[in-house]
Amino acid sequence: MSEQNYNTINDQSCGWVHTATAAKAYPRFEGERQVDWVIVGAGFTGLSAAYRIAELNPRDSVILLDAEQAGKGASSRNSGYIVDITLNDGGSTLADEQTQLMKNRLNNAGLNLLRQRVNTHDIHCDWDESGKFHCAADKRNMPKLKNFSAFLERAGLEHRLWTKNELSQRLGTSYYQHAVQTRSGVLVNPAALVNGLIEHLPKNIELFEHSPALHISNGNTVHITTADGSIKADRVILAVNALMPRNGFKSSHVFPLTLTASLSRQLSDGEYASIGNPAPWGVLSASSMGATVRLTNDRRILVRNTV
Template identity: 25%
Template sequence: MGRPLNLWAGASVERPQLPGDRDADVVIVGAGFTGLWTAYYLARADPGLRIVVLEAETAGFGASGRNGGWCSALFPVSSQRLAALPGSSRAAAIEQHRAMQASVNEVGLVSAAEGIDCDYHKGGTVVLARTRAQLARARAEVAEAHEWGPGDLQFLGPDEVAAKVRATKVLGATFTPHCAAIHPGKLVRGLASTVERLGVTVYEHTPVTSLAPGLARTPYGTVRGEVVVRATEGFTAGRVLAPVYSLMVATEPLSAAVWDRIGLADRPTFSDHRHVIIYGQRTADGRLAFGGRGAPYHFRSRIKPAYDDVPRVFGKLQATLRELFDISPVFTHAWGGPLGVPRDWTASVGLDGGLAWAGGYVGDGVSTTNLAGRTLRDLILRRDTALTRLPWVGHRSRQWEPEPLRWLGINAGLRAMTAADLEERVTRRESRIARLMAPLVGG
């Protein structure tokens, strides 16, 4: 297949480097979804603000331009964990869940209003149960959702699943309507152009070497502002977030006959209830785009282009997709990149003095970044709103352990969840390994 080829890549506008020192009202570090949504909502709220976005590469270079295209209401930790945060409550956790659902719709509304054609289609998410252990988890997840929320997560029997997607070995599934399939590259590039039209200045190829309340330093000059926003996700320096790689493959456009066999007519995103995460969608141009975890964490949080290319993992993803639908498609694309994982798996957003932040989405960032952007708008403009009172606001995860403990722990966790899936296939019972790991991975 050659070097990794990203299905979502496309032509982008060339933007200049920072030409020297300058002043702004708000300085945003990172031109991914978090930074661009924040710039968008600030510019809409106060057109007079001087907003500067600094990007080390190009707009959407990171996870925003490489993800699975799930604009979902998923939050990386459970409602129970959210309710247990300091100052939180059951009611606050439920409000966070509702805010996530509203964010799915908000992305679609803004895309339409701003003329961003990102292939947005809200077909929900089907998560298949294909073993007895997975079936038990699916039923338990539905019961928990009804306890903590408005009860919009449904359990589907095999015939109901077949009306949405026809996969192998299906015993049941969960379904939520709160997810849209999108083309993330089109969305992030469209957002970048939109914020520029609104008066935001975006500098590319301008790495920030240090940031602090009120200033961001680069090799080409220092930008000072009343507020600096850290929106760097998996590229955040230090031990705040661990960059964990997720990889994807995509097929050529499939024939009508193959789609008649598979289904997915309403373009629901899909997964199953295994422990090592997989995720997929039917793209607007008739491909299967499919991804999952399995690539290793690299010592000292190193990030390199070479880490996007792991043939062993690409091969496993291709084999999993073939087995899932009993098809033999031609694969035309394979790519990957790092996402940000906090030590407690809890995404957060906040403002402390002149330094704001958002991130730690653990791969659930397409819609969560939108919520972060609206929340940062309110925090920066000193508005007391329902968004600024959500339980993730102001949360600070403890730092990851120093090396080599971090490398050992993260990779051991990945191996443990792989072993848990194997254990369940052999024993046909819920894995004991997975039960032990659940508190460490957002359960």
């Protein structure tokens, strides 16, 4: 059971949101309803749940609630990587490597499903299948990259090692010393992607914005109260990311992590030429607390770091 007073979290300064096509507005929830499902949270997790319910049970009634504008939380406010496999130290045991491969299969299953939805609905989100670069700016992290490359080789996963000179030409900067590029990761404008998924929600999904779930009570039937109404549902899915404790659940298991990011204006023709007119790219640091950097397809530079 949970009860809360909701305070707005998301400001209007997200660069991805401003560069994406404006999203359609959806109504607040009002009145009283009884449905099969309620999903609280209309970010990637809530949207994925909604799509899957519609595929498996197209006749089920589903209400999707978001406390603010749908998709404008963490789903729009990230660096826009859809990852195939994450950097590790190469796997110290066979069990470690098997775990990494299991995660890779899971990641690729999600990536393939998302690719299918993007293609089916013709979602314009700057989808770029050039992969990602795991880069080291100093010698301390080079052994980690070499171990990672060796693991990828053993696993038969497509990748490439890059030297400093090669990276300088490919990225347009001489800052990085060494890199491992994995091939099957995807770069996107996350705000454009989430907007597209919202726009093409299945017909049995009703979306309501600016409708926080102020009270949730458990039982054979779940009761959800909003500021202007109430819903009875057979099942509820909480898809609220780090805000689980605010809804009275997992208070000792989940905590938010604050990140900062900047997205530049578009580089001029002269500025872009000065770095060699490189194709878009995405860099993830080999340092666990290092910066994420991207050059987007509309010639902007994104820099993200951890506070």
